[in-house]
Amino acid sequence: MKDALGQHQSILVLGGTSEIGLAITELLATRHANRVILAGRNMAALEEAAVGLRGKTNATVSTMAWDARDYSGTDSAVGEAFAKEGRIDMVLVAVGLLGDQAKDEVDLDRGSEVMSVNYVGAATACLAATKRLKEQGQGTLVVLSSVAAVRVRASNFIYGSSKAALDGFCQGLADSLEGSGVEVVIVRPGFVTTKMTAGMKVPPLSTGADAVAKATVAGLARRSAVVWSPPAIRWVSMVLRSLPRPIFRRLPF
Amino acid sequence: MSEQAPAEQSLVWGWGRRPVSRSRLIRLRSGEQADHLWSSAAASSQALARGMGRSYGDAASLAGGVLAETSGMNRVLSLDAASKTLRAEAGASLDKIIKAALPLGLFVPVTPGTRQVSLGGAIAADIHGKNHHVEGSFGRHVRSVTLSGPTGTSTINPATDPELFWATVGGMGLTGVVVQAEIAMIEVETSFIRVDTERARNLDEAMSLMQQGDAQYRYSVAWIDCLARGGNLGRAVLTRGDHASIDELSAKARNNPLAFHPRRGPAAPGWVPSGLLNRFSVAAFNEAWYRKAPKRELGRITPLSSFFHPLDGVRDWNRLYGPRGFLQYQFVVPFGAEDVLRRSIERLSKGRFASFLAVLKRFGDASPAPLSFPMPGWTLALDIPISSGELGPLLDSLDEDITAAGGRTYLAKDSRLPRELLARQYPRLEEWRTARQKADPEGMICSDLCRRLDLAGHH
Numbered sequence: 001m002k003d004a005l006g007q008h009q010s011i012l013v014l015g016g017t018s019e020i021g022l023a024i025t026e027l028l029a030t031r032h033a034n035r036v037i038l039a040g041r042n043m044a045a046l047e048e049a050a051v052g053l054r055g056k057t058n059a060t061v062s063t064m065a066w067d068a069r070d071y072s073g074t075d076s077a078v079g080e081a082f083a084k085e086g087r088i089d090m091v092l093v094a095v096g097l098l099g100d101q102a103k104d105e106v107d108l109d110r111g112s113e114v115m116s117v118n119y120v121g122a123a124t125a126c127l128a129a130t131k132r133l134k135e136q137g138q139g140t141l142v143v144l145s146s147v148a149a150v151r152v153r154a155s156n157f158i159y160g161s162s163k164a165a166l167d168g169f170c171q172g173l174a175d176s177l178e179g180s181g182v183e184v185v186i187v188r189p190g191f192v193t194t195k196m197t198a199g200m201k202v203p204p205l206s207t208g209a210d211a212v213a214k215a216t217v218a219g220l221a222r223r224s225a226v227v228w229s230p231p232a233i234r235w236v237s238m239v240l241r242s243l244p245r246p247i248f249r250r251l252p253f
Numbered sequence: 254m255s256e257q258a259p260a261e262q263s264l265v266w267g268w269g270r271r272p273v274s275r276s277r278l279i280r281l282r283s284g285e286q287a288d289h290l291w292s293s294a295a296a297s298s299q300a301l302a303r304g305m306g307r308s309y310g311d312a313a314s315l316a317g318g319v320l321a322e323t324s325g326m327n328r329v330l331s332l333d334a335a336s337k338t339l340r341a342e343a344g345a346s347l348d349k350i351i352k353a354a355l356p357l358g359l360f361v362p363v364t365p366g367t368r369q370v371s372l373g374g375a376i377a378a379d380i381h382g383k384n385h386h387v388e389g390s391f392g393r394h395v396r397s398v399t400l401s402g403p404t405g406t407s408t409i410n411p412a413t414d415p416e417l418f419w420a421t422v423g424g425m426g427l428t429g430v431v432v433q434a435e436i437a438m439i440e441v442e443t444s445f446i447r448v449d450t451e452r453a454r455n456l457d458e459a460m461s462l463m464q465q466g467d468a469q470y471r472y473s474v475a476w477i478d479c480l481a482r483g484g485n486l487g488r489a490v491l492t493r494g495d496h497a498s499i500d501e502l503s504a505k506a507r508n509n510p511l512a513f514h515p516r517r518g519p520a521a522p523g524w525v526p527s528g529l530l531n532r533f534s535v536a537a538f539n540e541a542w543y544r545k546a547p548k549r550e551l552g553r554i555t556p557l558s559s560f561f562h563p564l565d566g567v568r569d570w571n572r573l574y575g576p577r578g579f580l581q582y583q584f585v586v587p588f589g590a591e592d593v594l595r596r597s598i599e600r601l602s603k604g605r606f607a608s609f610l611a612v613l614k615r616f617g618d619a620s621p622a623p624l625s626f627p628m629p630g631w632t633l634a635l636d637i638p639i640s641s642g643e644l645g646p647l648l649d650s651l652d653e654d655i656t657a658a659g660g661r662t663y664l665a666k667d668s669r670l671p672r673e674l675l676a677r678q679y680p681r682l683e684e685w686r687t688a689r690q691k692a693d694p695e696g697m698i699c700s701d702l703c704r705r706l707d708l709a710g711h712h
Contacts, residue, residue: 001705004271004310004580004668005645009705031645032671087704137275137317138701179264181275181316218641222527223271223577 001089002138003032006220008090010035012081014066014125017045019194020144020187021094022053023213028090029057031217037081037088039066040095068095068121069113078128090140091129093122096163098196101156111158118162123169130173133182142185142216143170147228149188150237155253174225186226187216190233203253205233265320268571269309269668270578271639274316274701278303280325281344284432287401290321291697299699302430304371305346308378309581310668311701312425318699321430323373329353330433337438338396343373343431348565355513359438360496362394364561366612368515373431378665379423379625383472383561386617390627392422393620394437402429403697411621420688423625425664427703428692441496443510446472446560448494450550452543456487456595459613460631463491467615471495472560477611478539479601479635480532487598489613490546497554506554515558520568527575530638532605574638580668582648583634585616585627586660593658594631597651601635604647611635623681623688626663634666645669664702672706686710 002008009032013021016038025036036059038046046063053061066077082088099114126141133139148156149163167186174184191197191206212229219227228234240248266273281287281302290300300319313320323344330340334357341350347361348368354360363375363382370380376398381390388394397410398421409418421428449470453459459475467473470493481488499510506512564570571579586593601608612634616627637644652662652674661678662670676682689709696709703709 001311001316001701002272002274003705004269004578005639007645007669009672031649032669034672135317138272179275181264181273221639221641221645 001087002140006140006217006223007032008140008220009033010085010088011090011092012037012039012078012085012088012129013092013094014039014078014122014129015068015093015095015144016040016063017042017049018094018096018144019196019209020189020192020212021092022049023209024092024094024142024216026053026056027210027213027217029053029059033057034059035085036061037064037085038062039064039077039081041065041067068117068125071120071124074121074124075128078125078132082132087136088132088139090142091125091133093125093129093141093143095122095125096144097159099156099159101158104158114158115162118159119165119169122166126170126173130177130182134177134180137181139181140183140185140220141170141173142187142220145170145186145188147188147190147233147237151241151248153251153253154249183223185216185219185224187212187219187229188226188233188237189229205230205236207233265303265306265314266578267310267313267668268307269580270571270574270576271580271668272311272314272701274311274314276315276318276320278320278322280322281430282325284326284399284401284406287321287430287432288406290319290401290430291403293319299697301698301700302343302373302377302426304344304374304377305369307367307370307374308665310666311705312378312665312667313374314701315699316701323371323430326432327371332357332359334359337440338435339438340433340435341372342433343371345372346370347372347375352513354438355441355444355511358440358442358511360441360557362388362437362439363391366562367565368558368562369565372434372436373426376422376431376434377424377426379620379622379627380665381616381627383474383614385627386467386473386615387471389618390423390620390625392419392622392625395422396435396437398431399433400429400692401432402692403695404692406432408433415621416688417692419620419622420624420685420692422620423622424685424689425624425702425708426700427698427708428689429698441511442499443497443502443506444513444557445497445502445506445510445554446494446557447497447501448492448553448555448560450547450553451491452546452548453489453491455485456489456598459487459489459491460591463613463615466493473614475613476542477598477613477633478543479598479608479611480536480539480605482602486602487595488543490543492560494555494560496557501552501554503554513558515556515562516566518566518568521570521572523569523572525573525575527577527638528640530574530579535608577639579636579638581634581636581666582651583632583663583666584651584655584660585630585632585663586655586658587628587630590658590660591631593654593660594633596654597633600647600651604643606637606640606644606647608635608637623685624664624679626661626665628661630660634663664706667702667706670706675706675708682710
């Protein structure tokens with residue numbers, strides 16, 4: 001169940017090898033979360049993540065095969081997880097590909113995979129989770145978006161647009177769930193230094209997975225609809241969003 | 254069999270406004286409708302009785318299940334001045350019971366800080382009041398309970414079925430739906446309380462005043478300022494008293510000594526933002542409250558509503574905490590563990606967690622009920638607005654301290670206890686589970702609290 005401080009007892013992580021997703025899960029599991037399911041494509045990596053979580057927390061951690069690109073399989077996989085657990089208090093949708101803009105623009109298989117995993121795959125996972133959470137009468141859907149979703153930039157518009165679509169989807173979903181007992185939390189981190197961004201140039205206001213996890217747990221306590229990490233990125237995004245195009249276009253990132 | 258009103262899906266929360274969950278609400282009008290619950294719950298989902306929603310957390314919530322509200326089943330059935338006995342339906346509020354009983358010179362044996370609790374809820378939470386050190390908790394004054402559950406309906410008392418009776422007292426509604434109950438009332442001459450007020454400059458002084466003086470008072474409580482620091486840590490206002498006799502009243506009040514007209518103030522608005530009650534506004538309130546109290550004043554005659562139920566003057570005062578809500582943290586530590594109490598107050602004060610009306614009280618003997626909260630010792634209750642992530646870890650660590658000292662937290666207030674601590678805090682948990690299992694072998698009764706803490710012992 002969910003408690004008054006936004007702690008959740010059972011968690012399903014869709015995209016169970018995501019560093020940010022695991023950092024959030026670990027923080028919740030060092031407090032009151034006692035059951036975790038990590039779902040994803042790479043079973044070896046999932047198992048390794050599960051071993052890590054078991055070592056650092058007292059939670060019972062299991063793994064489950066799930067491929068975000070298998071849209072029809074998503075429904076049955078999520079359904080199975082709920083059936084097995086009885087109740088799941090929080091579903092964390094952490095699946096996503098950063099891609100490589102320059103290559104993805106010309107290799108359309110790669111480009112379309114980023115778009116389909118980040119939007120169609122993640123949003124389908126949200127739908128699969130939502131219908132079960134609604135039946136329970138209580139639950140939280142936490143979705144990893146990005147500040148890149150706020151205003152899509154020339155340097156990574158494939159990734160940015162896919163997150164923008166997911167972010168917009170979640171805003172509408174959250175409003176549609178008013179009165180259902182299900183709450184949606186959209187997490188918009190800035191540049192996060194993880195394996196996904198290894199080797200990339202680190203821009204100002206970057207953050208780490210642990211900081212995003214802390215901000216998310218605080219957001220759950222506060223009942224925030226949107227979590228920004230670092231907090232200052234919220235105001236920067238507001239400014240960027242309203243910049244006139246000729247200026248925005250010339251920004252060096 | 255009478256038909257139930259159609260179920261309505263609604264969001265439900267406790268008095269602290271969090272956590273929130275959605276259930277099907279039905280309004281019970283009779284005991285037969287409660288019986289019908291078990292045949293319909295078998296087909297669909299679990300069920301739970303809900304009174305006035307004054308428990309702070311999720312004790313009266315059941316996500317995805319059926320909540321059977323008792324507010325439509327609220328008649329006072331009989332009131333006998335000679336035997337000092339009242340029989341009422343479970344949904345009757347203490348407000349209603351007090352208003353019915355006072356003209357006959359009777360009063361409830363135990364009253365909490367609000368009259369807006371139902372008789373069924375008072376039994377389920379085994380509530381206590383300012384007289385616990387003398388007269389114990391509510392369950393001690395219950396003569397019989399009519400309970401509707403999956404295995405049938407029966408009227409039980411401590412002699413006929415002690416196991417189920419005491420599992421129901423303090424059992425958080427998990428043994429069935431209380432349909433009716435009979436309670437022993439007390440006799441009063443007036444609707445006034447003779448109150449002695451004293452200020453204590455710090456926690457030690459407050460505790461020593463209470464230790465020395467409590468035995469002379471039927472009612473005793475201290476308000477503690479948890480935001481005062483240093484030498485003022487735990488400064489307090491003690492109010493203690495007893496029911497006033499007729500000859501203590503003014504000539505004018507003597508004309509109608511049992512008059513009861515509690516003031517019903519305005520309701521708190523629904524649009525108050527979170528954060529209005531912060532440590533600055535609450536510190537200012539606490540300062541004013543402390544300064545306003547006389548250093549020492551004996552024998553003031555006060556209407557009982559302002560002595561027992563000061564917050565009932567503002568309807569829906571819980572809205573003042575805004576949509577982020579608040580929680581009430583109430584624990585008890587045994588006598589001898591005063592250092593744990595002191596340390597808890599110090600740590601809350603250091604964390605600058607705003608709290609007004611932190612209430613300190615000494616408990617007397619425990620009830621025979623295995624899940625009843627009170628035990629001989631000191632209890633502290635405080636309201637804390639939910640602000641950020643820092644509060645949870647602090648309370649978790651206080652829980653550890655309190656549990657290690659042989660203390661416990663109050664389930665009717667709880668909305669966040671780590672479930673591992675439950676069995677350590679309530680060492681008679683297994684005994685209660687056994688009785689509950691007999692009354693509800695298929696697990697048809699449930700609450701969000703029960704799921705969160707695994708009260709019933711499924712996992």
